Amino acid sequence: MFKSLAVPEFLAKIDQIKCIKCKRCIQNCGWSVYAWGGDKVLIDTFKCVKCLRCYHYCPEEAITIEDNPVKYRSNANWGFYNIRNIKRQAETGGIPLTGMGSDMPYPVLFDSLLIDACQVTNPSIDPLREPMELRTYLGKKPAKLEFENGPDGKPKLKTKMPPQIKLEAPFIFAPMSYGSISLNAQKTIAIAAKELGIVMNTGEGGLHEDIYPYRSNIIVQVASGRFGVNPDYLNAGVAVEIKIGQGAKPGIGGHLPGEKIPLDIAKTRMIPVGTDAISPAPQHDIYSIEDLRQLIFAIKEATNYTKPVSVKIAAVHNVAAIASGIVRAGADIVYIDGFRGGTGAAPSIIRDHLGIPIEHALAAVDERLRQEGIRNEASIIAAGGIRSCADAAKAIALGADAVALATSALITMGCTVCGKCYTGNCSWGITTQRPELTVRLDPEVYAERLINLIHAWSHELKEILGALGVNAIESLRGSRERLRGIGLDSQTLDILGVKPVGR
Amino acid sequence: MSHNFHKDISGCGLAGIINKDGKRISGSSISKSLCLMNDRGNGLGAGYAAYGIYPEYKELYAFHIMYDEPACQRDTEEYLKKNYRIEKKEPMPTAPVESITISPMIWRYFVKPLSEKAERDAADLRDDDFVVRTVMKINSEIGGAYVFSSGKNMGAFKGVGMPGEIARFFRIEEYEGYIWTGHTRFPTNTPGWWGGAHPFTLLDWSIVHNGEISSYGINKRYLEMYGYKLTLLTDTEVVTYLFDLLVRKHGLDVLTACTALASPFWKNIDDLQEDEKNAMTALRMVYASALMNGPFSILFGHSKGLVGFNDRIKLRPLVAATKGKTVYMASEESAIREICPSPEKIWAPRAGEPVIAELEG
Numbered sequence: 001m002f003k004s005l006a007v008p009e010f011l012a013k014i015d016q017i018k019c020i021k022c023k024r025c026i027q028n029c030g031w032s033v034y035a036w037g038g039d040k041v042l043i044d045t046f047k048c049v050k051c052l053r054c055y056h057y058c059p060e061e062a063i064t065i066e067d068n069p070v071k072y073r074s075n076a077n078w079g080f081y082n083i084r085n086i087k088r089q090a091e092t093g094g095i096p097l098t099g100m101g102s103d104m105p106y107p108v109l110f111d112s113l114l115i116d117a118c119q120v121t122n123p124s125i126d127p128l129r130e131p132m133e134l135r136t137y138l139g140k141k142p143a144k145l146e147f148e149n150g151p152d153g154k155p156k157l158k159t160k161m162p163p164q165i166k167l168e169a170p171f172i173f174a175p176m177s178y179g180s181i182s183l184n185a186q187k188t189i190a191i192a193a194k195e196l197g198i199v200m201n202t203g204e205g206g207l208h209e210d211i212y213p214y215r216s217n218i219i220v221q222v223a224s225g226r227f228g229v230n231p232d233y234l235n236a237g238v239a240v241e242i243k244i245g246q247g248a249k250p251g252i253g254g255h256l257p258g259e260k261i262p263l264d265i266a267k268t269r270m271i272p273v274g275t276d277a278i279s280p281a282p283q284h285d286i287y288s289i290e291d292l293r294q295l296i297f298a299i300k301e302a303t304n305y306t307k308p309v310s311v312k313i314a315a316v317h318n319v320a321a322i323a324s325g326i327v328r329a330g331a332d333i334v335y336i337d338g339f340r341g342g343t344g345a346a347p348s349i350i351r352d353h354l355g356i357p358i359e360h361a362l363a364a365v366d367e368r369l370r371q372e373g374i375r376n377e378a379s380i381i382a383a384g385g386i387r388s389c390a391d392a393a394k395a396i397a398l399g400a401d402a403v404a405l406a407t408s409a410l411i412t413m414g415c416t417v418c419g420k421c422y423t424g425n426c427s428w429g430i431t432t433q434r435p436e437l438t439v440r441l442d443p444e445v446y447a448e449r450l451i452n453l454i455h456a457w458s459h460e461l462k463e464i465l466g467a468l469g470v471n472a473i474e475s476l477r478g479s480r481e482r483l484r485g486i487g488l489d490s491q492t493l494d495i496l497g498v499k500p501v502g503r
Numbered sequence: 504m505s506h507n508f509h510k511d512i513s514g515c516g517l518a519g520i521i522n523k524d525g526k527r528i529s530g531s532s533i534s535k536s537l538c539l540m541n542d543r544g545n546g547l548g549a550g551y552a553a554y555g556i557y558p559e560y561k562e563l564y565a566f567h568i569m570y571d572e573p574a575c576q577r578d579t580e581e582y583l584k585k586n587y588r589i590e591k592k593e594p595m596p597t598a599p600v601e602s603i604t605i606s607p608m609i610w611r612y613f614v615k616p617l618s619e620k621a622e623r624d625a626a627d628l629r630d631d632d633f634v635v636r637t638v639m640k641i642n643s644e645i646g647g648a649y650v651f652s653s654g655k656n657m658g659a660f661k662g663v664g665m666p667g668e669i670a671r672f673f674r675i676e677e678y679e680g681y682i683w684t685g686h687t688r689f690p691t692n693t694p695g696w697w698g699g700a701h702p703f704t705l706l707d708w709s710i711v712h713n714g715e716i717s718s719y720g721i722n723k724r725y726l727e728m729y730g731y732k733l734t735l736l737t738d739t740e741v742v743t744y745l746f747d748l749l750v751r752k753h754g755l756d757v758l759t760a761c762t763a764l765a766s767p768f769w770k771n772i773d774d775l776q777e778d779e780k781n782a783m784t785a786l787r788m789v790y791a792s793a794l795m796n797g798p799f800s801i802l803f804g805h806s807k808g809l810v811g812f813n814d815r816i817k818l819r820p821l822v823a824a825t826k827g828k829t830v831y832m833a834s835e836e837s838a839i840r841e842i843c844p845s846p847e848k849i850w851a852p853r854a855g856e857p858v859i860a861e862l863e864g
């Protein structure tokens with residue numbers, strides 16, 4: 001084997017004068033960059049992914065991780081990664097994999113949208129003095145209600161309400177399976193979801209018994225692999241989600257190799273230890289919208305019509321028509337995952353080139369459902385690239401009922417978005433199953449940080465609502481009049497349904 | 504592009520009177536009450552709605568229509584003739600007012616949708632629905648024609664001017680009604696258009712409104728989903744149509760509709776008894792996009808009563824008073840005392856709690 005000709009991306013360096021040879025870096029790096037050479041720490045910088053675990057855990061601040069200044073000769077057409085990927089493919093013949101959402105410089109429309117505020121004619125509201133409501137219910141809503149007079153003379157509901165998911169704030173944690181993330185990471189999220197009065201999603205990996213106590217804050221997922229799916233599982237959470245696609249890898253399935261299937265994961269997924277866990281690209285019983293309808297109703301039957309059924313799709317070109325079909329097929333929630341959404345593992349070629357951004361997809365779906373008069377029939381969850389409360393507020397104004405968060409949740413656990421989740425070596429114990437790494441992630445400790453994040457975003461959202469002069473989240477939801485586009489062409493403005501700034 | 508509108512912003516004063524025993528009074532008192540609040544308007548719009556004014560035509564829809572020019576009148580009447588029996592047609596009686604130098608042509612028609620339903624445009628609609636469609640059609644499709652009143656035994660009178668001037672122009676002291684509402688307007692941008700003054704009406708709903716609906720964007724999109732065409736770009740149009748949808752189309756009673764439009768806070772709902780809690784929770788979930796958020800006080804008139812209500816945290820004023828069988832509502836107490844110096848009871852209704860006064864019997 002010859003030395004790789006792919007230039008390393010990062011240079012891990014240790015200041016030998018500061019280094020006290022405690023070897024903590026050796027222990028902390030999940031990628032085995034460091035090794036003990038007898039008298040000093042040796043560095044294999046080719047392996048470094050810049051996750052910064054060693055940097056944070058070096059007691060002497062002796063470590064620096066630099067972007068490698070050595071690049072190929074600069075070329076406006078042949079970029080660094082074009083050349084590097086070819087070299088890697090020449091060496092392996094394989095499909096380069098990647099993790100997390102696309103890092104390509106596609107325009108982010110959230111950054112071209114500005115939110116309104118009140119002056120004089122309509123007063124702003126101070127969230128520190130006045131109630132400010134974020135509560136959100138996800139699920140099918142009847143178009144109208146009927147009441148009768150109760151025995152006490154008070155109104156009593158005659159219409160039967162379909163099942164709903166109650167959220168204390170319009171945030172949910174996006175599906176991440178046990179297998180793609182560690183059980184400790186899942187537990188962290190579960191604890192936070194419960195404490196916050198919101199929900200998490202098991203992803204397609206089944207439901208581990210340790211997560212059962214959080215079942216009133218859990219959406220269980222049914223994906224193409226059908227891992228861990230049985231009637232108990234379907235009834236375990238507050239809702240069931242059918243996963244058709246994922247923003248980062250629309251149209252393709254998943255593959256968890258057998259060596260990553262130890263006993264515990266095997267049990268949860270209900271497959272033999274050491275077998276490959278393969279999620280086929282399509283669900284093999286869904287080849288059309290009517291097949292989807294049958295699965296939706298099979299699940300509703302299995303859960304006795306007590307749980308909303310969500311359908312998760314990747315944002316693709318024709319997303320509005322697809323979403324409309326999904327709603328007509330009986331789904332209570334449509335979950336749209338934009339192409340910038342994260343993943344544990346996906347071929348770079350797919351992640352970086354397939355699908356469309358959540359902003360366009362969300363706007364198109366919300367508008368289509370309104371034109372067809374069925375917007376009340378399902379709630380919309382927007383996901384795939386929500387980086388801040390501002391993104392969340394803009395998504396809600398474009399029409400989302402709630403937004404789903406994954407990467408931001410992982411960042412609270414130490415993730416630096418290095419994008420190497422697919423290796424299973426995550427130094428932060430998140431996207432790995434290696435016990436010596438996962439043990440680092442104490443769910444109780446990290447749940448606190450995740451709770452802090454959602455509290456912070458909730459406060460920010462309340463400030464935004466107050467500035468807008470409204471005191472309930474439903475007055476922002478779909479209120480595109482409160483958004484303006486800056487520097488966007490008229491066609492994009494039309495798709496988003498917003499006016500340009502200054503109008 | 505449906506979203507490409509310029510929204511109208513305005514502040515205002517309003518007043519309303521209802522005689523619960525159905526006794527009809529002249530329009531002079533509402534006008535007097537309103538004139539006291541002249542500083543709440545700037546002369547760019549005032550108007551009145553009155554119920555019980557056309558007893559001799561009470562089975563017919565009274566259309567008040569303003570036209571910019573004769574061609575609009577011709578097109579409109581052509582459409583009306585095809586779909587309605589026109590019992591009576593006449594120019595609106597007006598009086599010259601010095602300060603009102605230009606006004607549109609204003610006509611009124613007493614009509615009934617043709618009974619041979621096959622003859623008219625939409626055969627399967629009930630009369631009320633057909634009238635709503637007619638109003639939407641004329642207002643959005645015939646440029647320069649605007650139906651500003653379409654109820655039975657009621658009418659709206661409005662234009663650009665101070666309340667006293669508009670009252671004299673329309674000679675409203677000559678009408679007698681059992682419910683009167685009035686409005687003086689302070690628009691912050693000036694379309695100076697007669698149709699933009701309040702009240703806004705649809706069938707026998709009439710709305711006068713002081714405020715700004717900060718949730719306008721979503722309220723509008725919600726209504727559009729149910730086929731309403733919002734052409735006027737004002738909050739008040741939204742309020743009118745929301746009432747139409749919730750009360751007439753969805754069959755909610757007025758109190759429930761008001762509760763949906765200015766809903767209680769979750770913390771209060773959570774404390775209710777089970778049945779009421781479920782009812783209120785469902786109401787908020789289902790009518791989330793109808794919630795009118797932002798500062799407002801509104802008087803909502805219909806043939807059987809008058810409702811006054813405020814936004815959920817009362818950011819605009821509303822005072823109510825009673826004397827005998829009469830209920831008064833206005834932006835300011837002084838406006839009530841101007842016409843009823845010693846009310847039996849006078850109070851400021853709480854945020855989100857409607858004052859509902861209905862005809863007796």
Ligand code: SF4
Nearest residue numbers: 029048049051052054
């Ligand atoms: S811990 Fe992370 S940053 Fe440090 S050497 Fe290893 S891979 Fe590089």
Ligand code: SF4
Nearest residue numbers: 415416418419421426
């Ligand atoms: S989860 Fe771990 S491997 Fe994945 S991006 Fe974050 S730090 Fe890197």
